[in-house]
Amino acid sequence: MSKSQFGVIGLGVMGKSLSLNIAEKGFKLSVYNRSEGEEANVVKDFLNQNTAFNNISGHTSIDSFIASLETPRKILMMIKAGSVVDAVIKQLEPYLNADDILIDGGNSHYLDTKNRYEALQKKGIHFIGCGISGGEEGARKGPSMMPGGNIHSYSLVAPILEKISARDKNNKACCCFIANNGAGHFVxxxxxxxxxxxxxxxxxxxxxxxxxxxxxxxxxxxxxxxxxxxxxxxxxxxxxxxxxxxxxxxxxxxxxxxxxxxxxxxxxxxxxxxxxxxxxxxxxxxxxxxxxxxxxxxxxxxxxxxxxxxxxxxxxxxxxxxxxxxxxxxxxxxxxxxxxxxxxxxxxxxxxxxxxxxxxxxxxxxxxxxxxxxxxxxxxxxxxxxxxxxxxxxxxxxxxxxxxxxxxxxxxxxxxxxxxxxxxxxxTSAKLPANIIQAQRDYFGAHTYQKIDAPLSQFFHTNW
Ligand SMILES: NC(=O)C1=CN([C@@H]2O[C@H](COP(=O)(O)OP(=O)(O)OC[C@H]3O[C@@H](n4cnc5c(N)ncnc54)[C@H](OP(=O)(O)O)[C@@H]3O)[C@@H](O)[C@H]2O)C=CC1
Ligand SMILES: O=C(CO)[C@H](O)[C@H](O)COP(=O)(O)O
CATH class of the missing domain: 1.10.1040.10 (N-(1-d-carboxylethyl)-l-norvaline Dehydrogenase; domain 2)
Known part of the structure; x- marks a missing residue:
């Protein structure tokens, strides 16, 4: 059986909609969601509700999910931001090889993304922090996508991301490479x-x-x-x-x-x-x-x-x-x-x-x-x-x-x-009362001030 071109981790509000969007565009897709406790049927329910798509395979184990993907693997995490992202990366890492591409599509903090990008880069794994906006409907019909990381890894997933994103008035994809490491999540x-x-x-x-x-x-x-x-x-x-x-x-x-x-x-x-x-x-x-x-x-x-x-x-x-x-x-x-x-x-x-x-x-x-x-x-x-x-x-x-x-x-x-x-x-005011602030700062803390009639390189202090 041929392997999937793309994988999605997390079948919450956004993950489900993006998965259907990706499948609808004709990509062979694997989806994974944790299956402990209350989450036992998330994957099964998703597949049962979407039987019209025969290009989606569902997985409740990381092993089978990873094995179902063509290499280099292209995986989108659509999960709760914060420590959950680190926990899922930790689970995935033993299975990932150099050149695999991991995308975080959640609302992660850009500094976390920067750290994750740098840590995974050491192992040759491409990490893309991708802002995604549009809510549930946008994710299903075409969101705006803001990928950051490096231009090379972006070029490997661009055909998929640009296909699933919204179109501007000239029918161009509402998705473009933003800039390095955490820039996508920053914007x-x-x-x-x-x-x-x-x-x-x-x-x-x-x-x-x-x-x-x-x-x-x-x-x-x-x-x-x-x-x-x-x-x-x-x-x-x-x-x-x-x-x-x-x-x-x-x-x-x-x-x-x-x-x-x-x-x-x-x-x-x-x-x-x-x-x-x-x-x-x-x-x-x-x-x-x-x-x-x-x-x-x-x-x-x-x-x-x-x-x-x-x-x-x-x-x-x-x-x-x-x-x-x-x-x-x-x-x-x-x-x-x-x-x-x-x-x-x-x-x-x-x-x-x-x-x-x-x-x-x-x-x-x-x-x-x-x-x-x-x-x-x-x-x-x-x-x-x-x-x-x-x-x-x-x-x-x-x-x-x-x-x-x-x-x-x-x-x-x-x-x-x-x-x-x-x-x-x-x-739009040439003059603001910040001269008073500067005088106060100098009065109580000898913080010094600049003057309107002296070079800006000069700082003054008054014995108030
Ligand atoms: N909703 C929106 O309009 C938008 C949301 N986002 C961002 O996208 C991301 C997903 O949001 P959304 O789909 O709305 O959220 P949901 O709460 O609907 O889904 C969260 C997903 O994260 C998984 N998850 C939560 N905790 C854990 C854990 N400890 N281990 C593994 N998986 C876990 C959930 O799995 P389980 O079902 O098993 O709990 C679920 O698949 C978030 O970062 C959010 O900020 C971005 C743009 C728009
Ligand atoms: O990213 C989004 C939209 O662009 C999400 O809907 C986000 O959850 C909205 O933020 P908040 O919950 O803080 O209102």
């Missing part, structure tokens, strides 16, 4: 950071609009926006979420307002803090999720505030639309800025235009704006180097100001909209 991490802000902006719009509007009406506005330059996957699904009912009840009205997270947003923020890039929006979106988790405390404290019996004064739809347009540009600039700086720090050559291109379809942050960003990055690496973007943000400024004023008057927290505004105003 996926920042993708998720941008995703956090995009989600939070929509949640904040919902917060302010629902003061006077029904779910149905908010959904109509979002659907309308989704027909033009604001269109995005997240806007589309949020419009759908708002109208979904169970019986007579809107499901969204019954969902507890405590947001979860699996870590990639906070990793993005920590990384940005470490390399000194102000990703204020994704960071405030992470904190907004954390704040939401204090539900019991919030309920207790809210008792000190009675709702005023007056009609809320909410901004008009045009203000909201333009504030949203403004904040999304800032969010994308911040996300790509941290990627650009990290690329310098880690010596990665990342083509930002190409990265934005593979995010135009398949992934969670796919959007019309991403398409425009991909075009803009053909000529520059910073959106603020484009005069049309500056003029657009300038013209949008009054709208976000109206939205913020209204949020204050209605006591609605708009963490991420505020962040975008503050960032923009700071970034």
């Amino acid at each position: 996926k991490m920042i993708h998720n950071g941008v995703e956090y802000s995009e989600m939070q902006l929509l949640a904040e719009l919902y917060a302010i609009m629902s003061l006077t509007m029904s779910n149905e009406d908010i959904s109509k506005v979002f659907s309308n926006w989704n027909k033009g330059d604001l269109s995005s996957y997240l806007l589309e699904i949020t419009a759908n979420i708002l109208t979904k009912k169970e019986g007579n009840t809107y499901i969204v009205d019954t969902i507890l307002d405590k947001a979860g997270n699996k870590g990639t947003g906070s990793w993005s923020s920590k990384t940005a803090l470490e390399i000194g890039i102000p990703t204020t929006m994704m960071t405030s979106a992470v904190f907004a999720r954390y704040l939401s988790s204090f539900k019991e405390k919030r309920v207790q404290l809210s008792q000190h505030f009675t709702k005023e019996n007056r009609t809320p004064d909410i901004p008009n739809i045009k203000d909201l639309e333009n504030a949203y347009r403004f904040a999304r540009i800032i969010n994308h600039q911040q996300g790509f800025d941290v990627i650009n700086e990290a690329a310098k720090a880690y010596n990665w050559t990342i083509n930002l235009s190409e990265l934005a291109r593979i995010w135009t379809n398949g992934c969670i942050i796919r959007s019309e704006l991403m398409q425009q960003v991909s075009e803009l990055f053909k000529n520059q690496t910073n959106l603020f180097d484009n005069i049309d973007i500056i003029n657009q943000l300038k013209s949008l400024e009054p709208y976000i100001e109206e939205v913020i004023k209204s949020a204050i008057s209605n006591r609605v927290p708009l963490d991420t909209f505020w962040s975008s505004y503050n960032y923009w105003v700071s970034m």
Whole structure:
């Protein structure tokens, strides 16, 4: 019997969908899932539910899984990130030979990927840390794929990865080699950071609009926006979420307002803090999720505030639309800025235009704006180097100001909209009050300061 061209380890949400996608594209595939305890029937159930595919073989032992694969082996791990990945690599290692290719498609931390890449490289095993985005549906129909490692190992699996990934508007695969070692997982991490802000902006719009509007009406506005330059996957699904009912009840009205997270947003923020890039929006979106988790405390404290019996004064739809347009540009600039700086720090050559291109379809942050960003990055690496973007943000400024004023008057927290505004105003201010910070630092700690009227190489100290 001929051997399989590809193997997938892990038949969870993503692993199952990717396996079906790979099989559908005609590749002979082997799948493996652990089979202890509750997991006893995972592989059997998967095969039984997908009898239409006769090119998938299922395995519950590593021995038979490995023996079923042609060499060099090409294996995708689609498993829980963290120590599980190390444990599975440890299980696989005795069976792997030089030139075999192991891909980690989960949301692993890029520094873990770097370490795994270097450890496996010593044995001649190719390791590819591949960010994959698109959720369950994207994985089944075509995700956006962000492989990192080295270009040689990528070239060995490119025919499969590029075949199963989404297509951009020119029918090109939404998959390309990102850069060395952990770069693929790095950009996926920042993708998720941008995703956090995009989600939070929509949640904040919902917060302010629902003061006077029904779910149905908010959904109509979002659907309308989704027909033009604001269109995005997240806007589309949020419009759908708002109208979904169970019986007579809107499901969204019954969902507890405590947001979860699996870590990639906070990793993005920590990384940005470490390399000194102000990703204020994704960071405030992470904190907004954390704040939401204090539900019991919030309920207790809210008792000190009675709702005023007056009609809320909410901004008009045009203000909201333009504030949203403004904040999304800032969010994308911040996300790509941290990627650009990290690329310098880690010596990665990342083509930002190409990265934005593979995010135009398949992934969670796919959007019309991403398409425009991909075009803009053909000529520059910073959106603020484009005069049309500056003029657009300038013209949008009054709208976000109206939205913020209204949020204050209605006591609605708009963490991420505020962040975008503050960032923009700071970034476009020639003078900030950091002279006071420098004086304070020098006062209490003799940290010294530079002067506006002296060469920047000179540092001064005052005996305050
Ligand atoms: N869901 C999503 O939208 C996306 C998820 N990802 C990432 O992809 C990866 C998989 O996610 P997803 O499919 O959603 O997760 P699931 O929880 O659905 O599946 C997790 C998989 O990991 C396996 N696993 C868990 N613990 C162990 C262990 N100790 N030893 C061996 N195998 C183990 C599970 O096996 P078992 O069934 O036996 O428990 C299962 O196959 C994660 O890193 C996730 O962050 C990336 C993009 C999108
Ligand atoms: O990677 C993803 C989408 O791109 C996953 O869905 C991820 O789990 C989302 O992150 P979180 O659970 O922290 O919201």
